[in-house]
Amino acid sequence: MEKAVFAAGCFWHVQEAFDRVRGVVSTTVGYTGGHTVDPTYKQVCTDKTGHAEAVEVEFDPSSVSFDELLEVFWDIHDPTTLNRQGPDVGSQYRSAIFYLTPEQKDSATRAKEREQSSGRHSGRQVVTEIVSAGPFYPAEEYHQKYFRKTGTASCGLF
Numbered sequence: 001m002e003k004a005v006f007a008a009g010c011f012w013h014v015q016e017a018f019d020r021v022r023g024v025v026s027t028t029v030g031y032t033g034g035h036t037v038d039p040t041y042k043q044v045c046t047d048k049t050g051h052a053e054a055v056e057v058e059f060d061p062s063s064v065s066f067d068e069l070l071e072v073f074w075d076i077h078d079p080t081t082l083n084r085q086g087p088d089v090g091s092q093y094r095s096a097i098f099y100l101t102p103e104q105k106d107s108a109t110r111a112k113e114r115e116q117s118s119g120r121h122s123g124r125q126v127v128t129e130i131v132s133a134g135p136f137y138p139a140e141e142y143h144q145k146y147f148r149k150t151g152t153a154s155c156g157l158f
Contacts, residue, residue: 001025002061004069005032005098005133007052008077009085012146014055017076019145023064028056029146030138032098033129038137047090054098056136066104070111073097079115080124098133105130 008014011029018027031039034050044051057069077085079095097112099105108130116126138144146152 001058002066003100004057004059004066004104005054005100005136006057006069006073007033007054007094007096007098008073008079009053009093009095010088011053011055011139011143012152013085014053014076015145016147017072018055018057018069021059021064021069021072023062024057024059024069026058028136028138029143030054030056030136031092032134032136033096033131037135041140041143044092045090047092049092051092051137052094052096053092053139054096054136056138066107067111070097070108074111074115079112079126079128080121082127094129095127096129096131098131098136100133105132 015027015029018024031044031051032054033052036043036049039049039051043049077095083091083094085093097108099108112126112128
């Protein structure tokens with residue numbers, strides 16, 4: 001198994017999207033990319049921890065590749081909006097790929113270049129960060145699989 005970490009706005013939406021991908025074994029919503037150790041949701045919502053709402057994806061590379069996961073990532077959010085997705089505003093909602101290996105960094109960099117030149121964004125700049133993964137802090141249990149627990153269909157973003 002391998003892992004990947006993505007931030008693309010509200011982590012509930014991102015988790016739901018990756019849970020639907022064949023070859024994804026598990027997903028965990030949480031916080032990463034900041035300076036506060038073991039943050040809470042309430043702290044991350046202040047936009048002062050530096051953390052992004054993110055999803056750690058465990059996947060079977062014999063069934064789905066990291067490049068295929070990147071395609072899902074680009075399709076589920078607008079990578080041209082800085083520190084926001086839909087109505088959610090703040091650096092915790094930024095677009096980011098937190099790479100775990102040099103190969104993931106290279107793949108993410110190439111994918112970002114392809115996304116920028118794809119013409120899908122009407123000339124707007126793709127602002128997705130590609131940064132080395134640091135500690136990943138799982139979110140509180142009530143956030144895990146939130147849509148399934150509540151019967152909610154989406155964050156209302158798209």
